[in-house]
Structures are given as structure tokens and as C-alpha cells.
Amino acid sequence: MKFLTQFLSLALLAGCVTMNSCTSKKETTEQKPGIEKTAYGQLPDGQTADLYTLHNADGMSASITNYGGIIVSLTTPDRNGKFEDVTLGMDSLAGYVKGTPYFGALVGRYGNRIAKGKFTLDGKTYSLATNNFGNHLHGGLKGFDKVLWTATPVEGDEPALKLTYTSKDGEEGYPGNLTVEVTYTLQKDNALKIDYQATTDKPTVVNLTNHTYFNLTGGAKRDILDHVVTLYADKFIPIDQTLIPTGKLQPVAGTPFDFTKPTVVGTRINDSTDTQIKYGGGYDHGWVLNGTGDSLKLAATVYEPTSGRVMEVRTTQPAVQFYTGNFLDGSVTGREGFPYKKRYALCLETEHYPDSPNQPNFPTTVLRPGETYKTTTIYQFSSKKE
Numbered sequence: 550m551k552f553l554t555q556f557l558s559l560a561l562l563a564g565c566v567t568m569n570s571c572t573s574k575k576e577t578t579e580q581k582p583g584i585e586k587t588a589y590g591q592l593p594d595g596q597t598a599d600l601y602t603l604h605n606a607d608g609m610s611a612s613i614t615n616y617g618g619i620i621v622s623l624t625t626p627d628r629n630g631k632f633e634d635v636t637l638g639m640d641s642l643a644g645y646v647k648g649t650p651y652f653g654a655l656v657g658r659y660g661n662r663i664a665k666g667k668f669t670l671d672g673k674t675y676s677l678a679t680n681n682f683g684n685h686l687h688g689g690l691k692g693f694d695k696v697l698w699t700a701t702p703v704e705g706d707e708p709a710l711k712l713t714y715t716s717k718d719g720e721e722g723y724p725g726n727l728t729v730e731v732t733y734t735l736q737k738d739n740a741l742k743i744d745y746q747a748t749t750d751k752p753t754v755v756n757l758t759n760h761t762y763f764n765l766t767g768g769a770k771r772d773i774l775d776h777v778v779t780l781y782a783d784k785f786i787p788i789d790q791t792l793i794p795t796g797k798l799q800p801v802a803g804t805p806f807d808f809t810k811p812t813v814v815g816t817r818i819n820d821s822t823d824t825q826i827k828y829g830g831g832y833d834h835g836w837v838l839n840g841t842g843d844s845l846k847l848a849a850t851v852y853e854p855t856s857g858r859v860m861e862v863r864t865t866q867p868a869v870q871f872y873t874g875n876f877l878d879g880s881v882t883g884r885e886g887f888p889y890k891k892r893y894a895l896c897l898e899t900e901h902y903p904d905s906p907n908q909p910n911f912p913t914t915v916l917r918p919g920e921t922y923k924t925t926t927i928y929q930f931s932s933k934k935e
Contacts, residue, residue, distance in 0.1 A: 582606050582735075584708040589614050590642030596697050598642055603708040603735040608632055609930070611735050615700040618655030618693065618712050618731055619645060620761050625739065625930040628857030633767025635858065635930075637894045640884050649881060651760035654694030655731055656687045658716060658723050659914070660758035661835070661870060661903035664793045668906035670724070670752055670915065677722040682791040687760070689721035693729070694760070709734040718751065725751030727916075740929035747922040755916045756901045757924065758866075762874065762894035765853035765860060769883070772892045773873065774815030777852040780808035780871060782836035786902055788828055794904050794911075798837055806834065811852065814873060814895065830875035831892065835868045835902055845925065849897050857932040864899035864926040867912050872896040899926040 582605050589600040598616040609632070612621040621639075624632045637652050639645050645652070666677040666685035678689035687694065696714055703709035709732055716727040727749045734742040745757045764773055784798045785806045801807040805817035805826055817823075818831045825834065840846045848869045849862040862869065873895050879888040905911040916922050 580604055580606065580608060582706050582708055582737075584702045584704060584710065586702060589616070592616065592642075592646065592697065598697060599700060601700060601702060601710045603710065603733070605707070605735050605737055605739065607737075607739055609735065609739050611733065611741050613710055613733055614642065614645075615698045615712060616642060616645065617695055618698055618733075618759075620653035620733075620741075620759065623741065623761070625767075625858060626932060627767060628932040628934055631767070633856075634884075635763055635765050635767055635860075637762040637764065637769060637883055637889055644883075650762075650876060651687060651694055652883075653761045654759070655698075655712070655757070656760050656898070657693035657729065657755070657757045658688050658721070658727060659685070659754055659756045659906075660687060660760075660898060660900045661756065662686050662793055664791075664904050664907050666722075668754065670754065670906065673724075675722055675724060684791055684793060691721065693757075698731075703732075707734055707736050723753055725749040725753040725918075727753060727755065729757070731757070736927075736929075738929065739931065740927050742925065742927045745922070745924045745926075747916065748918075748920070749916050750918055752915060752917045754906045754914045755922050756905070756914045757922070758870075758898045758900040759926070760896060760898055761928075762889075762896055763851070763860065764894045765851060765858040766856055767858070769887065769889065769893050772890070773895045774813070774818065774892060775854060776814050776895065777811045777854065778808050778814055778871070778895070779811045779850040780836050780869070781840075781847050781849065782838050782869070783809065784837040786835040786837065786868070787825055788834060788903075790828055792828065792833060792903075794835070794902065794908060796908050796910060801836075806832075806836075808836075808871075811850070818873060818892075832871050832873045833875055835870050835900075837868055837902075838864070838866070843924075845927070848899060851895070851897075852933075854935075857934065859931045859933055861929045861931075862897050862899065862926065863929070865924050866899040866901060866926065868900055868902050870896065870898040870900060870903070872898065899924075 663685040666679040698712040
């Protein structure tokens with residue numbers, strides 16, 4: 550019997566060599582980079598949306614729908630190589646259509662807030678929808694997160710999805726026909742790169758961003774209060790009670806807003822003595838990134854201790870809005886019937902400053918005919934041992 554067992558083992562090994570029918574563990578985890586398109590559902594107006602899933606050779610994937618340019622899922626490995634989704638999201642298109650707090654969405658024309666829904670440009674005052682404490686938020690009642698984009702898949706070693714949309718003159722109150730192109734690229738180094746581009750035929754204001762909610766535990770197992778965050782910013786943007794900037798910039802030193810060194814999110818998030826924490830219900834502020842110019846710079850690093858996952862955020866934008874899911878209250882039921890509770894995710898929205906059209910001391914967000922709006926943001930994922 551022993552001889553027979555040895556003979557069969559040798560025969561099996563020979564079969565693997567001669568027929569190449571056996572693969573190593575590494576080979577089975579590798580896959581060819583590419584992009585898959587599947588039907589995602591029908592919108593109330595009869596249009597159909599699609600879902601595009603990008604894969605890289607390491608096994609990371611990013612699923613994006615052309616409805617709202619939403620990042621539906623983003624899978625990354627933990628320190629043991631286990632891939633899990635690190636975003637909040639819905640089980641179906643219907644969930645997004647019903648309404649979410651911008652889970653994974655492209656935001657525009659203007660990400661963040663514009664005070665009282667009004668701004669003046671070249672002597673003319675424009676009125677926008679007021680959908681947040683009497684202010685304009687994230688593009689209005691039907692912003693870029695609620696429109697169907699034209700999608701073009703781009704195959705290659707680093708698969709990409711190009712989305713285009715033309716926002717008509719007067720849409721949501723904004724002037725000018727704005728042609729927008731956003732490209733998601735899943736890179737070889739486990740990074741999701743987002744390139745934004747826009748042109749206009751009339752002077753207008755533009756501030757594009759992505760509103761993905763991240764929870765690096767994978768599957769939103771718990772809140773994000775134990776996540777360790779570093780923000781490469783020496784100043785932040787104070788707000789009033791309606792979350793509109795005061796117009797001043799404040800040093801982070803000596804405040805709960807100092808994340809210049811790795812800091813556990815929950816350490817000072819409930820500091821009842823800090824007026825800014827009270828106004829935001831936690832963190833819901835813009836941080837002014839160190840460095841000048843429009844070159845890529847490190848904006849933030851996030852580390853989740855239990856999984857070992859690390860996310861680094863690089864951007865050409867001058868600021869990042871750090872939001873800690875303060876308005877999540879369990880009323881939105883996400884994937885697999887899971888209710889998303891307060892502080893079950895954090896957002897790092899790279900952008901220009903909030904309310905810039907009404908703040909002459911802030912970097913301008915005005916785009917004029919003949920100019921091209923261009924920004925890039927990269928979310929890179931890795932893991933580290935304990």
C-alpha cells in the first residue's frame with residue numbers, strides 16, 4: 550500500500566509537469582488586469598445604468614457605475630491578504646436612486662457648500678438650490694451624483710473608466726455649458742487614480758470631488774474611531790453654525806484639529822469645550838494642505854490597526870474635507886441589510902475651499918472660456934504587519 554501511495558504521488562507530480570495542470574498559490578491569486586461591464590438596473594426615467602468592475606493583477610478591484618459616477622465597491626487586502634470592501638455602499642441601483650448621503654459619488658458642479666445658495670460673478674448674482682441648513686451643498690438637488698454619465702472603458706495593464714457629462718447652461722442655477730470628463734484608473738500599485746477635467750463656454754465656478762465613505766476594517770465591522778489619521782496640513786478652515794467658513798484660516802496647533810502626527814480619530818472628536826467640534830458634530834472641516842502649486846502632494850494617511858490596511862491620499866487640490874460620518878444615524882440600510890451608524894466611515898474629499906465664490910481671500914474656483922480645469926487625486930492602498 551505504501552508503495553502504491555508513493556507511485557500515485559509521483560504520477561500526479563509528473564502529470565503536473567507534463568500537462569502543466571497544477572498552479573502555485575501565487576499563480577491562482579494573480580489575474581489578468583481588465584474591466585468587466587454588467588447591467589446595473591433601470592432608472593425612473595427609463596434609462597439603464599451599467600456597472601464597470603476594474604481588476605488589477607494583484608487582485609484589487611473597483612466597481613463603478615455610470616449613474617453618478619459612484620464607486621460602488623473597492624476591495625483591498627488586509628495584512629493577511631484577505632480582500633474586503635473598504636467603502637460604504639448599497640446592494641443595488643435602487644438603493645442609490647432612493648437616496649444616500651453621497652456614498653461613493655462624483656460631486657459637482659460645486660463640492661461642499663456655498664453660503665445661502667448665492668454667489669456673484671462678473672457683477673451678476675446667481676441663485677442655487679438651498680439643500681443644507683439654508684446653504685447650497687454638493688451641486689444642489691440634482692447634482693452630478695444623480696445624473697447618468699457616458700462611460701468609455703479603457704483596457705490595458707492599468708484599466709480605466711472614462712466618464713463624460715455636459716451640464717447645461719442654467720442647470721441647478723449655474724452659468725455656462727460645462728463639459729466634464731472624469732477618469733478612474735486602477736493602477737498596478739493598488740491605487741485608484743481619479744483625473745478630473747472640465748471646460749466651459751461661460752464664466753462659472755467649479756469644484757469637483759469624490760465622496761467615498763471609507764472604513765478600512767473591511768465590511769464596516771465597526772466605527773472608525775480607532776482609525777489612525779495623519780493630515781499634512783498646518784491650518785484648517787473654521788466654520789459657523791451652518792457649516793459655512795468664517796473666511797479665516799486657523800493653525801491646528803493646540804486644537805483638536807491637529808493631525809500633523811498620527812492620531813486616533815476618537816481621541817478628541819467629542820471635545821465639548823471646542824466650538825468648532827460642536828459646530829461640526831465632530832470633524833466636518835476643510836484642512837489647508839501644506840505645499841503650494843498644483844503638483845501632487847501627500848494630503849492624508851489612514852491606518853486601521855486590526856486589519857493593517859493603510860490608505861494614502863495624494864492630490865493636486867489645495868485642501869481636503871475630513872468628515873467623520875457625524876450625520877450617519879442608522880437610518881440608511883446598506884449592503885446585506887447592514888444599517889450604517891454614526892461614525893461608521895470617514896471621508897477625505899480633496900477639493901478647493903468651501904464657499905470660495907463668496908470668499909475673496911480663498912483660492913479662486915472660477916473657470917472661464919478657454920481655460921481647462923484639471924485636478925488629480927490618488928487613493929493608494931497597502932498593509933503593514935502589527
